[in-house]
Amino acid sequence: MKVILLKDVRNVGKKDEVKEVSDGYARNYLIKRHLAVAYTEGAKKVLNAQLKEREKEEAQKKAEAEETAEKLKNMPLEFSLNAGKDGQVFGSVSSKQIAEALHEKGIAVDKRKIKMEQAISSLGTTKVKVDLYRNQVIGEIIVRVRQKD
Known part of the structure; x- marks a missing residue:
């Protein structure tokens, strides 16, 4: 099952990465503990929007620095x-x-x-x-x- 990580997870990946994990691990651990969400078209659009927003914020912070x-x-x-x-x-x-x-x-x-x-x-x-x-x-x-x- 493909998931989008909401937080860094040891031995799996970093926040905002798309990872392939076993179905049971995804449902029973990652999703249940709000560490990840299932990878769907809607979730993919939300992730892309968040990444673009974060990029803008980073550019703003760099300009201020x-x-x-x-x-x-x-x-x-x-x-x-x-x-x-x-x-x-x-x-x-x-x-x-x-x-x-x-x-x-x-x-x-x-x-x-x-x-x-x-x-x-x-x-x-x-x-x-x-x-x-x-x-x-x-x-x-x-x-x-x-x-x-």
């Missing part, structure tokens, strides 16, 4: 840290602080999407990469760290 990347290029972030006479910095700037500073400027970015090996713990300018859309759109933030007065 590209727009955000352009905004980030022209928006340097400034942080002040305590430093000793010899330039030794006390503290650091973490991805959480960068995400909060961006949020204050009206840009929502998850701190886990900010690509830093370690926190910034030196004075000066640093470029930090941000994954804005599934590793397809990468933005760049200029982070300036200066000595606190």
Whole structure:
């Protein structure tokens, strides 16, 4: 029996795939637990409509991410840290602080999407990469760290 998967099913397939499974498995497990629906012409049309809608949404999200990347290029972030006479910095700037500073400027970015090996713990300018859309759109933030007065 052919079915359209509504959710990812281990050892069967991913969501929205059309799979051939045994009749009993389809009726007694997949359909009963709302993991799949029987493959019919009506279900095929609904699936195609959903895929087209999802494609449009993905294109919209990607366009928004590209727009955000352009905004980030022209928006340097400034942080002040305590430093000793010899330039030794006390503290650091973490991805959480960068995400909060961006949020204050009206840009929502998850701190886990900010690509830093370690926190910034030196004075000066640093470029930090941000994954804005599934590793397809990468933005760049200029982070300036200066000595606190």
